[in-house]
Amino acid sequence: MTDWTFRAVDVTKSYDDGKTFANDRITLHVEPGEVYGLLGPNGAGKTTLVKQVIGLLKPSSGTMNLGPHDLVDDPDAARQLCSYLPQAQMPINSFKTHEAIAITGMIRGGTAAAVAARRDALIEALDIGEWRDTLGAKLSGGVKRLVGFAMVTVWPGRVVILDEPTNDVDPLRRRLLWEQVRRLGDEGVAVFLVTHNVLEAEKSVDRLAIIDRGRILAEGTPSSLKQVDRGRLRLHVMLAPHTPTPELPPFVEDHTRVRSNLIAVISEAEAVHGIGWAQELMGIGIAEEYALAATTLEDVYVRLTGDVAAREPASS
Numbered sequence: 001m002t003d004w005t006f007r008a009v010d011v012t013k014s015y016d017d018g019k020t021f022a023n024d025r026i027t028l029h030v031e032p033g034e035v036y037g038l039l040g041p042n043g044a045g046k047t048t049l050v051k052q053v054i055g056l057l058k059p060s061s062g063t064m065n066l067g068p069h070d071l072v073d074d075p076d077a078a079r080q081l082c083s084y085l086p087q088a089q090m091p092i093n094s095f096k097t098h099e100a101i102a103i104t105g106m107i108r109g110g111t112a113a114a115v116a117a118r119r120d121a122l123i124e125a126l127d128i129g130e131w132r133d134t135l136g137a138k139l140s141g142g143v144k145r146l147v148g149f150a151m152v153t154v155w156p157g158r159v160v161i162l163d164e165p166t167n168d169v170d171p172l173r174r175r176l177l178w179e180q181v182r183r184l185g186d187e188g189v190a191v192f193l194v195t196h197n198v199l200e201a202e203k204s205v206d207r208l209a210i211i212d213r214g215r216i217l218a219e220g221t222p223s224s225l226k227q228v229d230r231g232r233l234r235l236h237v238m239l240a241p242h243t244p245t246p247e248l249p250p251f252v253e254d255h256t257r258v259r260s261n262l263i264a265v266i267s268e269a270e271a272v273h274g275i276g277w278a279q280e281l282m283g284i285g286i287a288e289e290y291a292l293a294a295t296t297l298e299d300v301y302v303r304l305t306g307d308v309a310a311r312e313p314a315s316s
Contacts, residue, residue: 004067004158006030006053006190011062013048013214018060022048024214025062030159035181035191037201037208041305045214046194047087050161053192054082066158083108083157087164090148092136097128100136101150110155122150126176141168149177153184160184161192166200178204202297212305222297229295235264235274236291237281246286249277256302265299 006029013023023045030036038046051057053064055075064071064078071078092100098119105115123129126146131139139147145168153160162181166174181204184191193208195201201208202222209219218225232253239245239260246262248255251270256263266274271292278290 002067004032004190006064006066006159006192008049008053008064009062011049011052011059011064013045013052013057014060021045021214023052023059026211026214026216028209028216028219030190030192032158032188032190033185034207035185035193035205037193037195037205038211039195039198039201039208039301040211041196044212044305046211047163048214049211050084050163050192050194053078053159053161054084055079081157082159082161083152083155084161085148085152085163085165087167089141089144090136090151092139092144092147092151095136096133097136097139097147098123098132100147101154104151105154108155108157115154118154119150122154122180125180126150127173142170142173145169146173146177149180153180156184156189159190159192161194163194164196165193166197174200198298198301199296210301210304217304218300225300226295226297229265229299231268232295233266233268233271233274234293234295234299235266235278236293237262237264237278237287238289239281239287240285243286246281249273254303263299265295 009027011023011026012021014021026049038049040046048057052059053071055071055078059072066078066081069077069081090100095103101119101122102115105119106112123132126149128143128146131143136144136147145165149162149165166177169177181191181193193201193205205222207219207221209216211217239262241260243260245257248264251266251273252264253267254265264274275292278287281287282290
């Protein structure tokens with residue numbers, strides 16, 4: 001039986017003869033049935049790596065293999081074996097939803113009957129039935145995104161690469177989409193999830209790599225990556241609008257601020273003091289609310305990349 005594990009070893013990509021690197025000696029593997037996250041800020045090198053996987057770019061050095069196929073020497077095999085949802089919307093303006101999904105499935109080698117059955121199941125699972133006969137030009141950005149996902153997964157390759165798959169998708173249908181991502185894994189497909197959405201990655205992936213400036217900074221399960229932060233808590237203080245950052249007490253080990261969201265990292269032993277400080281800020285009108293919780297993958301991500309812009313107000 002063929003082992004369809006994807007492997008990249010020391011993949012390097014430079015556009016200026018080695019002066020700077022979009023990817024710098026990236027080594028990773030993704031097994032069949034695994035949802036693997038590639039997490040990093042804009043410009044980190046995620047999309048460059050993906051384009052090499054699917055044969056649109058050639059590495060400056062390094063190897064990439066999928067099962068018995070050398071994807072560097074045989075980019076045609078890469079395009080046949082990998083399904084790709086890019087960040088940009090699919091060009092489906094002239095097709096109805098059901099047509100776009102079915103055509104893509106048959107182009108990828110599915111029979112008409114099998115593709116139709118899978119298409120109908122995806123339309124129902126993603127709750128986009130009301131737009132089944134709507135032209136792509138008339139769809140909202142979020143529904144287009146869901147249609148694009150269905151096009152890519154109606155007849156998936158050995159590897160499915162999803163680049164920011166939930167962009168513009170409403171919260172309810174995001175949950176439905178993630179259920180289908182998990183189902184792909186259960187069916188034995190290797191899934192590459194490319195994203196800067198830390199919270200979604202933590203909930204959805206089996207393993208992930210945090211990448212920045214072309215290099216992998218850390219790799220593992222969400223739980224293992226948070227291991228270094230065991231014994232620490234995140235104190236989220238929602239400051240009143242236009243309030244400057246208050247003086248931080250000595251027990252605050254680290255902090256970041258995004259708009260009115262102040263995230264303070266404290267030890268578990270200082271939980272009572274942290275709550276008291278937050279309540280004091282509320283009492284004098286500096287803060288409006290607070291929450292104390294275990295550290296998250298988001299905290300690890302910010303610590304490694306410095307990308308505080310990744311924090312979302314609702315969760316930070």
